[in-house]
Amino acid sequence: MNKPIVIIGVVILIVGVVLLAVGAVGVLRGLTVVTTFSEPHSGEYVSAELMLNSTSGVAVTSAAANGGLIPAQDVNLVNSTNFGQYALTPHSNVAGAVTYTGLMGDYYYVAFASSQPSSKIVATPLNGGTLGSSPLALGGILLIIIGIVVAVVGVRKKSG
Numbered sequence: 001m002n003k004p005i006v007i008i009g010v011v012i013l014i015v016g017v018v019l020l021a022v023g024a025v026g027v028l029r030g031l032t033v034v035t036t037f038s039e040p041h042s043g044e045y046v047s048a049e050l051m052l053n054s055t056s057g058v059a060v061t062s063a064a065a066n067g068g069l070i071p072a073q074d075v076n077l078v079n080s081t082n083f084g085q086y087a088l089t090p091h092s093n094v095a096g097a098v099t100y101t102g103l104m105g106d107y108y109y110v111a112f113a114s115s116q117p118s119s120k121i122v123a124t125p126l127n128g129g130t131l132g133s134s135p136l137a138l139g140g141i142l143l144i145i146i147g148i149v150v151a152v153v154g155v156r157k158k159s160g
Helices: 003-029 072-077 129-156
Strands: 032-034 037-041 044-047 050-061 067-071 092-094 097-112 120-125
Touching (some): 072 097
Antiparallel strands (some): 092 097
């Protein structure tokens, strides 16, 4: 075993874990998650207000068949018959997951259904803190891998 190489590997591993933790906290802090809805009218379910202060993306899992994002100023005008006039067009709709991109402002997710929707809404800023933290997390993962490799090489290498 080459002790100095093992120590270097462990130090790299520790730095990687710290970077991963800092990056993950930054990513999680930037997210807004909504899972509960109020029912202002029978069969109409409205999320808490999504206040997007910077350009953001919104993903909705288990999206309601008759549901979508509505600008906050229009939420009182929406009903089940005119819903399509006010709902934003999603960027993508794949297997019940709907995404919206490039949003800024205040929005509500409105669904018309016979029971409480199981939709989960996640909003994340597309610039600044959240995406700025992603490279930290990725760099942390990379350093963890490098640290493990260096430590293993140090354990297997004979002192010279």
